[in-house]
Amino acid sequence: MNWQVNFALKYIQDTHKDASVKHVCDNVLRITMPHKPAVVAVILADYTINTEMAMQYHTDFPDMNFLCGYRKECVWEGGAIRYLEDNAIGWGSAGTLSSAVYKGDARSAAHKDYFFSYRLIRQMKSIKKIEREFDRVFTVTPAVGRTFRVGMIMEYEPTADAIRTFWDRFGPIDIAWNINPNGNPTQSAIKAGAELGCEVMKWDELKMRLQSQ
Template identity: 55%
Template sequence: MNWQVKYALDYLNDVGNLSAVHVDGDVIKIEAPKQPNVVAAISAEYTVDIGLAKSYVDSVPGLDFLCGYRAECVWEGATIEYLEDAGIGWGNIGTLASAAIKGDANSVGHKTFRFADRLLRQFGLIKSIEREFDRIYRVTLKTGKVLRIGMLMEYEPTAAGVRSLWDRFGRVDVIWCINPNGGPTTRAIEAADNLGCEVVKWEDLKALMKARR
């Protein structure tokens, strides 16, 4: 049994009334009261690309959910689109546990980014959205102006976090702190300014997009 599967089973069997068992390889099955069973694959990769996603879909009959176990796991945008079109949920182990309890494992996305994604898609001044990665969006406003937006989910994003996102994903126009209970540190704001972008919370991001109409 691979290490990530062992840790996933330990985690899930400690959650509420869930019961999780190993099936084969990276695949587990989860049972929850009054909900359909969930067949999930547990990946230990740092990046989930479309090739990896397709390999699981092709090899695991009835796959309901693909889990990226590592906290550092990054999901490519094409992977997210592919899984959503296929009716397969995706995200971290916490997302999987919640989905098994609620019975919506086939339709959920990573809970860390879910609310932020909804806010963007409901904002009236946006013409189109391209999701490059789970935390990187290319947003075209109705005026035709384009913003590349990166997301940081830490409670208090730091300068190191700002620089790490920039180094990993390239230039962005805005870094959005998506944790509603926190905000960027002064050094994070300074680091973003030195890179030529802004680090903001949602209200400031809305104001920025309105200003660029």
């Protein structure tokens, strides 16, 4: 049993005492909860999950209804996300899988760190087009105005290093959106963003920007 499968098995059992977790084969778990649909989850330790990987695991395990990137650092490419969602397969972190098992919505579950923020953008009536490049990066075009490349920053209080690291990993962005509702960007983060050529902001400012363009 792979280390990530072993950890996932223990994590689910520790989190949900009434869950039954069975190691099916390789990196596949079958998880059952009383009165909830069974979940066939493939557990990956990769740092990046792309379209080809998502398609291959779906081919190898056609009963799969959740693909889990177990590493905290795991990044999902937009093509993989689209493929999984088009095929009613949930995706995301170990925490996302745990929540999906409890709620019974594994097939529609999406990475819990970014789900609510991305949904806010998708629900805006002023948006003409949105395209997801990564789990945390998307381009958005308002009905009137220019297109923005937006990065979702999870840190409680992003620092200059967080902004620069994100930029180095994902390329230039126009807006660094601090999606953590409990914190605010530091002044050093705002300054670093300005030096790179991007604005660092919270939801209220981003919403106004997308509505006013």
